Amino acid sequence: MKMKRCILLMLALEAAVLVAGRPSAVAVSNDVGTILMPTEGKGLAGQVGTAAASRPWDCCDNTICTRSLPPICICLDEVDECASTCMACVPSVSNPFRRVCGDRYYGDPGPKCTYNTVAGDNNDDALVAAAAEEEKPWECCDMALCTRSYPPMCRCVDEVEQCAATCKSCGVSILNPFRHVCNDWYNGFPGRKCTEAAHAGGNN
Numbered sequence: 019m020k021m022k023r024c025i026l027l028m029l030a031l032e033a034a035v036l037v038a039g040r041p042s043a044v045a046v047s048n049d050v051g052t053i054l055m056p057t058e059g060k061g062l063a064g065q066v067g068t069a070a071a072s073r074p075w076d077c078c079d080n081t082i083c084t085r086s087l088p089p090i091c092i093c094l095d096e097v098d099e100c101a102s103t104c105m106a107c108v109p110s111v112s113n114p115f116r117r118v119c120g121d122r123y124y125g126d127p128g129p130k131c132t133y134n135t136v137a138g139d140n141n142d143d144a145l146v147a148a149a150a151e152e153e154k155p156w157e158c159c160d161m162a163l164c165t166r167s168y169p170p171m172c173r174c175v176d177e178v179e180q181c182a183a184t185c186k187s188c189g190v191s192i193l194n195p196f197r198h199v200c201n202d203w204y205n206g207f208p209g210r211k212c213t214e215a216a217h218a219g220g221n222n
Contacts, residue, residue: 074104074121077131080171080205091127093119094171094203112187112202130167154209155185155202162208172208174200 078093096116100107106120159174177197181188185200 072103073101073123073125073128074119075101075123075128077129078127079130079132080165080167081127082165083127088125089127091123091125092121093123093127094165095119095131153184154182154204154206155200156182156204156209158210158212158214159208160211160213164208169206170208172204172206173202174204174208176200176212 075093075095078095080094081091082094083089083091096110096113096118098116100117100119104119104121107117108120110116110118156174156176159172159176161175162172163175164170164172177191177194177199179197181198181200185202187201188198189201191197191199
């Protein structure tokens, strides 16, 4: 009888140990599963890949970026030759002898080219003066798209009957084939609005 009781007691202890060990095993399994989540692994790898990726340009004066974090940026600079990291180097619309990188970059756009080449504290004044010398490809503009650079790079999307004589690339409007849009980019501020000019003329 004593032998049977000892055997039963040992079996009961082993069963208790097994039952007590199950939660810890489940917890370990859950922890491992959490660490090795595929989505988290891909997200981390994507962040590392973005940080390590080279920009498709060495520097850029005219960038357009989204407000996301990290931002998505494009560079509108016209160059003689794109950087070796640029995957889509296409001819410029306004000047077929110059090229523009069509790549989108996820991250900070990097330094400006002008600040790297022009020395002194009067860089902005020199840029504004240079932009003033260039003649605008439109006489006035109500709807201008401009970059956040200084001076900005602007394009006028007004639909007109006839483009200005200074417009080099005048195309037919997509919305109205009887109207035209100037596709030129202007390095500088877009100038006065057409509605303001019309009101000023009416008051005279």
